[in-house]
Amino acid sequence: MTENAQKAAQDAIQNAEATIARIREFNEKLIDTAKASGNVALDSYEKALKSMLDFQKQMANASQVEWLNTLASTQVQFVQDLSDAYTKAARELLK
Numbered sequence: 566m567t568e569n570a571q572k573a574a575q576d577a578i579q580n581a582e583a584t585i586a587r588i589r590e591f592n593e594k595l596i597d598t599a600k601a602s603g604n605v606a607l608d609s610y611e612k613a614l615k616s617m618l619d620f621q622k623q624m625a626n627a628s629q630v631e632w633l634n635t636l637a638s639t640q641v642q643f644v645q646d647l648s649d650a651y652t653k654a655a656r657e658l659l660k
Contacts, residue, residue, distance in 0.1 A: 603659045607652050614648050 618641050625637030 600659045604656070607655055607659075611648070611652055614644070618645055 621637060621641050625634045625641070628634045628637070
């Protein structure tokens, strides 16, 4: 192999390695951004759900019918427990 061919091969290898490093850095930034966006989405979901459940609790407490109050309170607790498990698992995946 001539000296020019060796130099061209070395340059090609260096260019490929630099490109791979840039792609790796881009992918890491993309993953970090996706994780941050996922956490923001989960925060928004939790906040919206809390508002909705608080409203349902207020409606249940305003009811004069005991069994309806109990049913609504149980449903609110069920949704809250299920949501807590879901968001906890989602946050673990985003770490």
